[in-house]
Amino acid sequence: MNETEAHNRETETAVRAALYLFPVPLSATSKPADVLPEGNARLLKGIRHFIVENVRSARRFLKRVDPSTDINALTFTVLDEHTPRTEVDAMLAPLSEGFPIGVISEAGCPAVADPGADAVAVAQRKGFDVVPLVGPSSILMALMGSGFNGQSFAFNGYLPIETAKRTTRLKEMERRIQRERQTQIFIETPYRNNRLIAELCRSLPPNLLLCVASDITGDRQSIITRPLSAWSKATYNYDKTPTIFLLYS
């Protein structure tokens, strides 16, 4: 497809100029039709400009959603944790020219726990429309499956690595569970998942509930809620598997 054809394709499908946030499957083993609305694929057909966390995985995603996609007719700009924030403005140029832009992260929902949020912040500052789309979020799906309070919850990202700060954070989370009835959600570097569970069992009250939500939407999906006293006797192996941790009482 040449430039003119690509342009025609774009005007034919008439996707209005906005920053579209496209979620990506969380697992290599989940089928797009099981985790993404059909409407997302239709929208993608009308977009030629993409801001992506990783070009290779974005191309693979687009081919997976629609094998007939002509990848060479598309433009990809990388926005990852190394991108200087001063470069984000220029990435939104197609919007000023009336073209839609798609944001694609490596897995899950763009702008929730990845650099896509910077593109959204600039788009908001400049008054462009931002359109989030539906897709899998491991944080939200873990919360749904935990049985914990969904009226009040906090996602804390990674725990601090340094011991003193880490202990303080765990105590603070415990306090917010008890005083505010706020579910506490966090993640760990996957190769340390087992060690984290052992640490939680050692440092928090045994009657606190821990939900371990692992390989969400994948072949080995498992979402298990138990008191820490039961986790400390349980057999498990979550190492190297993407996992979300949730605490509540």
Next chain:
Amino acid sequence: MNETEAHNRETETAVRAALYLFPVPLSATSKPADVLPEGNARLLKGIRHFIVENVRSARRFLKRVDPSTDINALTFTVLDEHTPRTEVDAMLAPLSEGFPIGVISEAGCPAVADPGADAVAVAQRKGFDVVPLVGPSSILMALMGSGFNGQSFAFNGYLPIETAKRTTRLKEMERRIQRERQTQIFIETPYRNNRLIAELCRSLPPNLLLCVASDITGDRQSIITRPLSAWSKATYNYDKTPTIFLLYS
């Protein structure tokens, strides 16, 4: 369809016994294909027992997803804010008999901000599998569209109504934004949305950013981030429209 046919249908599609959490469109004007994966509809075909927040809206949802659904072959048990928690155990009886159960709330993702969480908590306690499915969450989509920190965020539900408690909560949220870089998310009774924005403008620093995310996935979807100083001069009308509020700096 009689009992035997219904049973046959169930065994044919062979959905394994688990508590499935089915998200529901947020807006009457959004098409299911734009907000729900096709896989959810396929799963629904294999389920006969449902725990629902409201029978009428659950039936309407099932008919909307698949007009050929024989509603009379399905069983509905109500789990809403008035249901005694002691009744939840009995609702899970089909799981013990090897049948899957679907949970359907009024809008959005079950168990996030509705009574479905009680059914999940009991299922977890009894060791049944829980399977959250993908669908629209106004909280998550508002966060994506805000451009705010998605590595650390808290959903606070409704603000307290009583003035002193409300002021304390707003101050606490401001502190968590400044000290912890934690995005603060909350909601208001829809007819008070405009008043809430005016209140935020009066009681919080003018440079704080407010994102107002309204009618997500609906015809009049609007997600706007501005400093409070700009909101205080802006013209808007969010009353009676489902709206999510987010604060950050």
